[in-house]
Amino acid sequence: xxxxxxxxxxxxxxxxxxxxxxxxxxxxxxxxxxxxxxxxxxxxxxxxxxxxxxxxxxxxxxxxxxxxxxxxxxxxxxxxxxxxxxxxxxxxxxxxxxxxxxxxxxxxxxxxxxxxxxxxxxxxxxxxxxxxxxxxxxxxxxxxxxxxxxxxxxxxxxxxxxxxxxxxxxxxxxxxxxxxxxxxxxxxxxxxxx
Amino acid sequence: xxxxxxxxxxxxxxxxxxxxxxxxxxxxxxxxxxxxxxxxxxxxxxxxxxxxxxxxxxxxxxxxxxxxxxxxxxxxxxxxxxxxxxxxxxxxxxxxxxxxxxxxxxxxxxxxxxxxxxxxxxxxxxxxxxxxxxxxxxxxxxxxxxxxxxxxxxxxxxxxxxxxxxxxxxxxxxxxxxxxxxxxxxxxxxxxxx
DNA sequence: TTATAATCTTTACAGTGTCAAGATGTTGGG
DNA sequence: CCCAACATCTTGACACTGTAAAGATTATAA
Numbered sequence: 001x002x003x004x005x006x007x008x009x010x011x012x013x014x015x016x017x018x019x020x021x022x023x024x025x026x027x028x029x030x031x032x033x034x035x036x037x038x039x040x041x042x043x044x045x046x047x048x049x050x051x052x053x054x055x056x057x058x059x060x061x062x063x064x065x066x067x068x069x070x071x072x073x074x075x076x077x078x079x080x081x082x083x084x085x086x087x088x089x090x091x092x093x094x095x096x097x098x099x100x101x102x103x104x105x106x107x108x109x110x111x112x113x114x115x116x117x118x119x120x121x122x123x124x125x126x127x128x129x130x131x132x133x134x135x136x137x138x139x140x141x142x143x144x145x146x147x148x149x150x151x152x153x154x155x156x157x158x159x160x161x162x163x164x165x166x167x168x169x170x171x172x173x174x175x176x177x178x179x180x181x182x183x184x185x186x187x188x189x190x191x192x193x194x
Numbered sequence: 195x196x197x198x199x200x201x202x203x204x205x206x207x208x209x210x211x212x213x214x215x216x217x218x219x220x221x222x223x224x225x226x227x228x229x230x231x232x233x234x235x236x237x238x239x240x241x242x243x244x245x246x247x248x249x250x251x252x253x254x255x256x257x258x259x260x261x262x263x264x265x266x267x268x269x270x271x272x273x274x275x276x277x278x279x280x281x282x283x284x285x286x287x288x289x290x291x292x293x294x295x296x297x298x299x300x301x302x303x304x305x306x307x308x309x310x311x312x313x314x315x316x317x318x319x320x321x322x323x324x325x326x327x328x329x330x331x332x333x334x335x336x337x338x339x340x341x342x343x344x345x346x347x348x349x350x351x352x353x354x355x356x357x358x359x360x361x362x363x364x365x366x367x368x369x370x371x372x373x374x375x376x377x378x379x380x381x382x383x384x385x386x387x388x
Numbered sequence: 389t390t391a392t393a394a395t396c397t398t399t400a401c402a403g404t405g406t407c408a409a410g411a412t413g414t415t416g417g418g
Numbered sequence: 419c420c421c422a423a424c425a426t427c428t429t430g431a432c433a434c435t436g437t438a439a440a441g442a443t444t445a446t447a448a
Contacts, residue, residue, distance in 0.1 A: 011395085029307060032435065043397050045437080050395090054436065112306035113223060117370040126372060159365070160384045164354060167361025171353070176311040178320060190354045205426085226404065237428045239406080248405060
């Protein structure tokens with residue numbers, strides 16, 4: 001195992017962070033391996049010591065962003081210590097959307113090429129490789145169950161909830177969105193009124 | 195004006211159709227100008243007689259796909275001649291999602307680079323450059339108005355409706371979606387229960 | 389210390405978007 | 419009918435991309 005500096009410091013992590021920085025500044029369209037290498041001050045082939053291909057670096061970057069996304073969702077859960085009914089779901093939804101409003105480039109970056117596998121079934125043997133959705137499923141399953149919702153309706157409800165916040169995030173991160181009110185409050189209303 | 199064959203037939207339209215075919219087969223990631231030119235049997239620089247850049251060809255292809263999308267939405271409206279209450283909205287939503295389930299590559303193609311401008315206000319001076327959303331807004335505005343919904347609530351409701359179907363389309367077109375029931379019926383339920 | 393392995397550089401190659409110059413066909417005015 | 423203007427297409431070139439191979443450099447372990 002080697003996660004420590006060899007020659008040039010911990011180039012692997014540097015590439016990931018510089019890559020994400022590049023995505024934030026220029027968008028996924030302008031991203032290139034050679035640019036990231038140049039930013040890190042190494043030759044254009046150096047990344048191949050840590051990643052087998054451009055896709056592998058992108059995958060590592062996506063995992064990193066997904067971890068930040070998870071933290072934001074977990075913050076929503078922590079902010080509801082009592083976890084009154086569906087309040088925690090609304091908070092999660094709000095944070096879901098706000099994460100992408102605060103980092104608009106992340107939405108197409110995470111979801112456009114989309115190696116994300118989706119499993120909508122609620123039993124534990126059906127897992128998605130996208131942890132945020134698994135978290136949302138788990139919390140929603142518990143909250144809705146405690147609220148007395150029959151298992152039949154739960155799957156549809158959870159899909160609808162996910163679709164709504166996911167769609168809001170997608171729409172809110174398009175170009176030139178004109179909206180006359182405060183997003184954060186508005187999103188909360190929309191999720192509540194579902 | 196010249197929409198007729200000059201040298202090589204109507205290369206402009208050929209490029210658009212071949213480009214969309216390529217997107218369908220290999221996805222947006224594998225798309226290249228030179229491939230499309232080769233498919234059409236012309237030299238690699240020939241497209242520059244009809245499009246100023248690769249982006250312009252992609253834009254024309256998006257417009258073409260958007261027209262097909264509009265036809266599908268308009269079919270939903272025509273299929274509800276009585277237009278009973280919200281039935282037409284459910285049909286539109288169902289067709290919205292099914293269009294992308296039937297053509298999974300179209301979703302990232304239309305929405306990833308996303309030159310789409312969004313205007314969520316309901317007065318006519320706020321227009322999106324994405325006709326499907328304008329159509330959905332118009333129909334929803336009329337239907338919900340007839341149902342007696344106050345204008346205050348309409349904006350949120352329409353956004354929520356759009357976000358839900360848009361999110362469903364996004365989720366349904368990810369890789370390896372496992373779902374244990376029939377999409378078409380399920381989508382209808384989800385939209386109804388909103 | 390020395391051999392082995394990990395890391396990085398250099399060089400090379402095919403594929404990409406785009407531009408400039410020229411070739412080829414089309415059209416309209418004399 | 420002819421020729422000039424024009425639209426269309428080809429050829430060649432350039433910079434940039436991802437990636438592979440070979441070699442150089444440095445760390446690790448025996």
